Structures are given as structure tokens and as C-alpha cells.
Amino acid sequence: MMRTRPLKVALLGCGVVGSEVARIMTTTADDFAARIGAPVELAGIAVRRAGRPRPGVPEHLLTTDAEALVNRGDIDVVVEVVGGIEPSKHLILSAFEQGASVVSANKALLAKDGAELHTAAAEAGVDLYYEAAVAGAIPLIRPLRESLAGDRVNRVLGIVNGTTNFILDKMDSTGAGYSEALEEATALGYAEADPTADVEGFDAAAKAAILAGIAFHTKVTAADVYREGLTEVTAADIASAKAMGCVVKLLAICERAADGASVTARVHPAMIPLSHPLASVREAYNAVFVEAEAAGRLMFYGPGAGGAPTASAVLGDLVAVCRNKLNGATGPGHSVYTRLPAKPMDEVVTRYHVSLDVDDRAGVLAQVASVFAEHGVSIDTVRQQGRDGDASLVVVTHRATDAALSATVDKLRALDSVRDVASIMRVEGE
């Protein structure tokens, strides 16, 4: 029952991901036709600059006029792998107006304007799919949106940025400091020349917003996500984690509040026990833990970035939206029926590892302990180490709110006996 008129695909962007998309579509066209039930034709590829060598990419398809390509009137699906907010957003909205479905890998745009784009897609009766926007090749959006559609997700906890995981893994395995590990990541191509989006957690925060919205059927934007990067993580923090049987990871954490009435999403470095499956995620790999009421604890692991892995996710979506087109149907849209508010970081409850430089004299521990007690932050363990007149105190707390911990730390800083609050890090995954 193969349809002979091909589905026409416009590809926007032909960088690392786009060129792989074009290559795979071209070399395995027969597989695509068989799996979709109709041939798929790459109708045009919009690029910023013409004339660059693009091995394996059919040159006659290249154009610098993305606008004209999207609006030429016969495009069934637009694949957007340009990234950034504009002109991507405008082009996607134009595609919808033209009746084309869209496959995107654009996490920044989806995290900012996902709700608006979903509404526009629904009004146009077309699909908006974006598996590639989170954790590269790892199927995550589809499992959360479809496989767990009959369950209640309580928590998503993951390593969703390969660059920062590479840096932290290097620091952990070699004892290197942050700058040294970043240099190596840059030299090996794991970090970009300007690593800000990765190391400051912006990339992970966008992904956390997308995951939280889907997991909890509500609207979460990147602006709702608490964000701390890893530039402040020191070799001493890593060593301290080791001493506790932990590793430091940059985690994206999305949680439904215990009372079910709100959600939180945050990105920050945290210590997790070596026994946690996320602890063994090395190099630039990604992995995401999902805790659901009936399913229990699931983990998804794989390459979180790279041309071919990201293209795999894009093309899986492409097959799905093409099938939907042939069926005259659309896939499951954005489900935001719970309308749970995203709560600020203050109300998040977790454990903390606080490292203090203090005077090495009697009574300091008692003084510090009473500050924690005053703010209702219960202490789990204290490790004290003296050295030449001053000493370090490492306090690990039981679960407390971020607000209580912050107030505790402010008070500690004001103590004469506390010379410095050397580091504060959350402890997760227990």
C-alpha cells in the first residue's frame, strides 16, 4: 500500500546535525519509504552561507533563503536544526501556517516558547516533535509523553549536558581543577570556544524545563528553572565528595511536590552516592532517571550529543510525523492540564554538604551546630579536621528547605569563629 507521491521535507540548518540528517535520509531512503509507507524527499536545505564544502550533501538542494523554502507551498515537514530563538521561531510558525509539521532539536526555543508553539501547531492541525532537544539520541520525550502516559511521574533526575559531565568526570578521575578540565574538554571538542551555555547550566536548564513540562503535564519555562553552573566546583569539593563515597554531577532535577500541588525544576552541581546508577555515567554520556508511581525507577542512558546521535532522534521524529501525515492525524500534543505552578528554589527540600573554615578552638563546633539548630536544619554528620590554628568543618545535613539552609549559611558567615564558608553543595540521589 505504498503511496507514490513523496512527502516533501525542508531541512533548516546543515551543520553537524543537519548534514547527518541529510546524509542518512539520502543513503537509507528505501528504509524510510518502507517504514513510513511513502517515499520521503529532501526538497531543500536552508543554510546560512552557501559555498562551504558539505560532503555527502546534495548541492542542488542548498538555499540561503529559508523563508522561501518553508513557504514554497508543497512542504509536508520542516526539520529545524538551526537552534536559537530567531529566526527559528518565525520559520516554525510559518511552517505551521503552511500546514507543515515540524521536527525540531531546538531546546532553547522549546524551553522558552514551547507552549505558544504547541498551541500554534494544534491550531494548524499539525505535529511539533522534538525528541532531539533533550539528551540527544536517548529516547526521553516519547517515553515520558507516551510510555508513561498512564502513570504518574514524581521525579526526573538526570545528567543532560555532556560537556559538563566530561569536565566533572575529568576532575574526578585526575584530580584536576575546573579550569584545567575545561581546557582539556575544549581541546578534545567537548566544549565550545564559548562554553557559557554549558558550564553555567543554561543548556541543562532548558532541558529541565522541557522535561518538567512533559513529565508533570504543566507549563514550565527556562525562566522557572533554578540554575547554578559548575564554575565554582573545586578540586576540594570533588575530594570531599570522594571522602563521602560520592561523586559530583551537574544534575537537572524536576520534582512534583509531596502534596502534588506544585513542581520544581532546578539545575546545579550535587553530590550523589557512588551506588547510584547516575554516578557511573562517564565522559560526555547522558543519563536520566525517572521515578513514576507505578513503573518505579527507570533509567535511560546514551550519547547526549553529537551529529549522528542527534540526527537519529530527529529522524525518528521525522518518521513519526510523516506517518501521522499519511494517517491524516496528529500525535499526542502538549498536555498541560494539571497547570501545576513551578515553585521557587526556596521551597525545594534536599540535603546539603557545607564546608567551613573555622577557628581551631573549643566551642566552635557547638556554636556552629546551634546555628543549624536555630534554623531547623538537622545535622546528619560532622567531620572536623584541625590544621595549624584553624580547622575545617564539614557538615552534612538531613533534608531541609533551601530557604532554611540559606538563612543558616548567612548566619554562619556572620560568626567570628567562621573564617569562610568554603563550599555548599546539595546531596541528591538517596
Next chain:
Amino acid sequence: MMRTRPLKVALLGCGVVGSEVARIMTTTADDFAARIGAPVELAGIAVRRAGRPRPGVPEHLLTTDAEALVNRGDIDVVVEVVGGIEPSKHLILSAFEQGASVVSANKALLAKDGAELHTAAAEAGVDLYYEAAVAGAIPLIRPLRESLAGDRVNRVLGIVNGTTNFILDKMDSTGAGYSEALEEATALGYAEADPTADVEGFDAAAKAAILAGIAFHTKVTAADVYREGLTEVTAADIASAKAMGCVVKLLAICERAADGASVTARVHPAMIPLSHPLASVREAYNAVFVEAEAAGRLMFYGPGAGGAPTASAVLGDLVAVCRNKLNGATGPGHSVYTRLPAKPMDEVVTRYHVSLDVDDRAGVLAQVASVFAEHGVSIDTVRQQGRDGDASLVVVTHRATDAALSATVDKLRALDSVRDVASIMRVEGE
């Protein structure tokens, strides 16, 4: 845009999984309605014996007449969690004739008659979904069929049976023998009174057949799957694996041949290196590794069985088929366009760990080595250990076909100096 006429669901089976399905559908009915776009009503529950206490299951819905329930004329979706070939098959075919979609957790039936059932569903224009048939709550069918639809899967390697993983994990962590570990698994409810389906690998073989068919877009039945259980695995094998830096796992392995012209599917115990992510899958957990050309190596991990996890998978499918019903569409069907033949075990290429009891005298190693060489089986390492007149020889080979290894072993058995071929185990995951 909520439809008010509910979608009607007939539930066949109300055991460990069925009662969870009924409970969750009842307690989270509002979520289902919101996610689907129409309310879903549990119209009836077919059970074998009435009158048993089923806490939380609405008693007025129970019936012992599954046939009448399926054929009453207003059922939109049939959920089959009875298991076994008949009467499940007949009931599913009846459901299709009635225009109902089917969600099933029945691995034995799908592995035997999946192609026939898919054809019947396609002819009736309805859906047949069965995420719960493989690895419980872990999303696997959907990622393979949909997320990787634009990629080429080369290999699926997984722990898909919780009972046997629990037994092997116990043997590994306590040094217990097989019988002792099985007893503990039975006492804790991880093994059934008759553990044959699990320990002889039938359950895993059914799952391997389903996975291979979907991964390679071809037809594979349980009869095509080579199968070895774990009843022959000894404490000595486990110790031997440890000495090599490995653990023993019962693996389901589905591979596309290097020339792309055939596939193989097999289930057997194998040694895998401790560094492999599957090595750390403990207790009754399941995990599946998928290697695809563009995506690279992905892993899916979670609870592979149990009432609630399996119900989670069933209900995810239920939401999907209900949405499809409302859309007047069907999901992606069975794609068997490659028609790759399933090749027999003889042609499978892997590495082997062969343990021999031999005479402790000069020349024996040379004799043994020449038998390997004669059959073209190249040796990687040999470990020799003497003890009072006889000795043990542990040979680990490079990659060789199963046929070559079998011929080698037959010849070894015929040698006067070889007292016993104590064990043969494959080495995977490298």
C-alpha cells in the same frame, strides 16, 4: 475539546497485573480523561474464578464470560493480561473483529503468533500494542519501533528476565550454587513454584523474538531463538568469571549479521566484563542495551516485572490506543519489510570460555591448543592450574562461530588427556 461519551475498556484477567490496571484506572480516572481527551470507562473485567477477594476492584464489573464481554458490541479497547496462547489468542482476534483495539502483555502469544495478530489488527483497522510484554515497565517496544525508526539497529543485548537475574546475582554475591539461589528466589517470591519458563530461558526467548522482529523489521518467532537456560551454571563458573573480571548474566541477544542479510536471536548465560553497564544490573532488575548506527549505544533500565510496573506499561499503551481511536487513526503497525531470515546458532560468532579437566602431564596443552587451531578457533588466553595428577585448563577464545567451537569441543572430548569438558560459556559485551 473533551468528548463526553466514554471509551469503553474490557479487561481480561485480574491477577497481579490486572488488578493494578483496574485500581489505577479507577483512582486516576481524571488524569486518563485529561490525557486522552475523553473519559475512559472500565466496562467489565473477565476473571477465571468469581468470588475471590480482589481489594479495590469494582465487584459489579466482574464476569467469568470473557467471550461475551469482548463481543458485547460497545467495547473500544480490550486489555489482555491473561497470558498463554489460548483462549487469549481467540479473544484478541474476536476483539479485532469487533473493531476494538487491543493492549496485551502476552509475550508467549506475541512471540508465537505476532505476525498473524498484527495482520488481523491491520485488516480490522485497529491497534495492537504490547509494551508490557517485554521488560515490564521499561519503555522498549516504543523506543525501538518509534524513536529509532529513522536509524538502523544492529544489536540488542539485554537482561530481560528478573527471576534469573536475581538467581545469578545471588550466586555472584554469596557464592551459592544454583539450587540454593533458586530456593531463595522462590522463598522471596521472585521465582514461581514451577520456575521452568524462567530458568530454562523460555520467557527470555519469547522476549528476544519480539525484540528482534521489531528491531530488524522482520519476522522472528520464539522457535527461531536459540535457547539455553541457567540450570547448568555452577558456582565454579561464577568464580571463573570473577577471576576474569566478569559476571555471568542470562542474556537475550539479537543481532543483524555483519553482511546485513540475516539476523540471529539467542538466549544463554554469558560472561560480561564488570565494566559493561549490564554487569551492574542487580537483583530482579532488567536492562537492555541497544546499538544503532547513528544513535550509538543506548541503555534502558528498570523493573522488569511486578504488578504495578507492568500495569504502567499496559496503561501507557491504553492511553495511546485510546488517542488513536479518537483520532480515527492507528499507530505504527508491524514493519516486516526487510524479511531478513533468522539464521541458526551455528553461524553466530562470539567468544568462548572453555574449562577443561585434563591430565597433568607434559604435552597436554599443546594437544589441546592444536585441536582449537585445527578448527580455526584462535585462542586469546589460557590459564592452567595443576592439582594432584590432574589439572584444569581454562581457554578463552577469540571470536569464532558456534559451529567451529562445537566441533572443537567434540574433538576435545575424544582426547584421552581430556577427562572432562567442565563448562563452556560465551563471553559477550566487549
